[in-house]
Amino acid sequence: MSPSRLVNVSEGWFRLLLRLYPADFRDDMGEAFVETYRDRARDALARGGVIALARVWVRAVIDSVRNGPGERARPAIAWRRTGNWGRDVEMATRRLRRAPALVLAIVGTLTIGLGTFAVVYTVVQRILFDSMPYKRPGDLYFVWRDYGPMIDMKRGWLGGTDVAELQKAGGPIEDASGVGRLLATLSVREAVEPAEISVLIVSPNFFDVLGVTPARGRGFARHEVGPGRPDLVVLTHDLWTRLGADPAILGTSVQLNGQQQTVIGVMPPDFGFVRHASVGRPQRADAYVTFNVDLAKTNPDAGSYGCLIRGRQGSRSEAVAAAVDTVGRLIDARDFKGRGLRLYPTGLKADLVAPVRPALVVLGVAGIFLMLVLMVNVASVLLARAAQREHEYAISRALGANGVALVRATLFEGALLGALGGIGSSLLAIWGTRLLVALAPLDLPRREAVAVDWRIVATIVVLGTVAGVLASIAPALWASRATLASLLSASAVRGGGGHRRMRGAMVVVQVALSLVLLSAGGLVVRSFGRLLRADPGFRPEGVVSMRVPLPPQFYREAPAAMAAQDRVERALAAIPGVAAVSATSALPLTGLTGQQTVRIPGAPGNTGDINHDGVLADIIGTRAGYVEVMNMRVVAGRSFDPVRREGLREVLLDRALAQHFFPNANPIGATFPLRDNTVTIVGVVDQARMYDVHRDGRPQIYIRGEDFTFRTMIFVIRTTRDPQSLMPDARAAIRTIDPRIALAEVRTMEEVVVNALRQQRISAVLIAGFALGALLLASLGLYGVVSGSVTRRRHELGVRLALGADHHRALRLVLVDGARLVGAGLLIGVPATLITGGLIRGVLVGVSPWDPVTLVSVAGGLAVVALIACYVPARRVLRIDPAQSLRQP
């Protein structure tokens, strides 16, 4: 082979090796690289012949294998070496300042979307994840009774005797405190109107179990409990503030139910505790006192004590559960003849948040979906902007700007926009969270902890920045590929760079995500609609309720209290516009009622099984006329006689209980023992639902309040007037009877119903808001794509029109573009919707998570809105003048 031919073959070899280098290096240096190797090869051949040439070949392989990949990895290094962040900031801000509309659009979208997310994030974070403000909160548990086969009560309060045993148990149980509750009338001075407050009655070690100390004064000493204990009270910060925040309050007295109590301590402002309820809602406290009984000597049958225990440090929850179970077995054997009572602990926080957990999880997931839609939307706007700047990019590239610099600049712009959005949304979140807390149900767990703090602000700003960066990755990559060549080809007939396909894909993703959010939203809203339409068993319209506490300290003898109730009823009935007045011991939908096991000896439904024949029922004391005032339904028999007859104690059963004891038989007239008396069934009613709006709760027995001396009754007034205008009159009427009475919870029954549905209402509103936000964002994305498509195809459509296609045909062409994207989005969205359906099952009432009506109508609605979003920009096709568009391609 001739030397020149050998050199040529070598050149081919070097060109092959050049492929190991990245494209931009090949463009800039490739020719020189090959020439230099060729010079080298020629030299080697001349000096050392074929052997030397071979050595150059091998050397070139080693060189290229080392440096080629090295050069490919260089952008990352170059980023660090040649970065000039200050200049980038300056350039990015300058560029953004020139496009205020774009900045406003993106930052506005981010602020609203991210702000909504931030509110939900705050709530979820604070309620589900933040630890409670106690010492080692993970070691705190509430203990419950599970009555097993005896009665249907899996989460019952403990007997005082159980608490006493747990306090003695030791082992993994470090300490235990009983927690009872009392609603008491608080009066400080004669002149001040008395108020009802919630008092928790606790063991003296209560604050030690929680690991907290009062901010002022002291807690209870170990011996300050039981009969004859000193009357001491510890106030919460909140109550202390309401009483005037007087630092000298320690040592002074306040009156609880007319009894002097010495204030010994005030808790710190961040202290909050709720007593977990067996049924119904957690109970807040304004003040703390200790038990005036010896828990070990209470009636073991009566479950009325909450119990807080602290596990020993390092004890696993299984060990604590085992220790509690051991105590439970002992109590079962001693007090329940081994019928199967169990005790079990639940973690303090898990127990508290369990009822809202499903709703919060759904909200959190919905928030994440919204974030995704938001990011895709911002990405698509940034991409559109990048496309507009195609010229600029290509020219910068041609003038020598490297791809890395362009990528960096674009990413930086995204980050800057994201950070701005993050800051905006933090402000929105602070305000939004306050609003949400104000609207949230009073018993939302850890309500007081729900507020935005600097950590959440930092998280949101970082999240916004990251979202901005992620959203600008696609446009950045695209921008870095823009070259003069691609720009030239873009003006050719085919038109358009890769960004249109990318934007199309983004719209598909947005439509799919929106479908998921919309169907979740649709299902939750439909479920809420079911709840709103549900019949709670009474008619709340035109009914006002108010609690009238008559503590024994004010009315020592029961007949005096009953007489006072008669006077209250007469005074209320005398108010103009009042149609009827009655009273109950337990208002529907509040869950605040006592239970008792009821047996009806000789009833036809009895089977002889001791567990089957005893039914745990809510015992509700009412005055005559309650059924009428509340508009409950009497199924059989009659309601209470307006005139109470001595010797006849009337009761009403609810339908379920009547069915249980008297299947296919008439219960009217049957008698049974209740609380040391014999009662007579006079009627059967449908439940005025105590717990949930949409379903019956525990069986109910209505008894006459006068028969069993219910001191504190909630009076209900049916009026033809506006209920709000009635309230001052009612207050005045009560005050004339006894100024010591602290009228409490004056509200309309409609408010009671609304309150019972607050959590569901908030979930529904938030999810619906998320879904509509996603729909709006997806529509905007679609609008942009179709609008761009019309602009791009103006020339092509002009040609078509000139060749005889009519405008509608052209319009259809553009619409089909959009419809294809919508269709693809729906195709992807439907399976995703079916998958997420299972996730929200827990929060739905009366609606299947795969409810075809909802899903089809949501998909249909989305398709219609999406097509409108296509149609509006597509209409521009109709204005295309073929002659003009042909002249100006």
Add this chain to the structure above:
Amino acid sequence: MGMDRNRGGLFRRLPLRTVEFHILLSLAAGERHGYGIIQDIQARGEATVPDVGTMYRALARMADTGLIAAAARRPAPDANDERRNYYRITDEGRRVARAEVRRLEALMRAARVGGLAGKAAK
């Protein structure tokens, strides 16, 4: 702004890598094409002459950072008058090279004081 950046950059760019210093040394004497630079390095008696790829990567980076610039492509008398890409040193490159020389001189002085190098022939 450009001036500030360069002045700050002068010290940030030191020390130069061996291959970079060699390139600046060659170009300081006049414009060179790639193989010319390699031949210069060989002539300086360096034990390991950099590979072609290593050198071109350095050239690319130095062109990016303004130490050198591409000169006109023209026939090379030493390669049968085939056309070659030539490079020239920029003012900035010259400044950086001088700064590197000063740095090396300072090191040499220190080495002599420490007895690691012979006395300079004067």
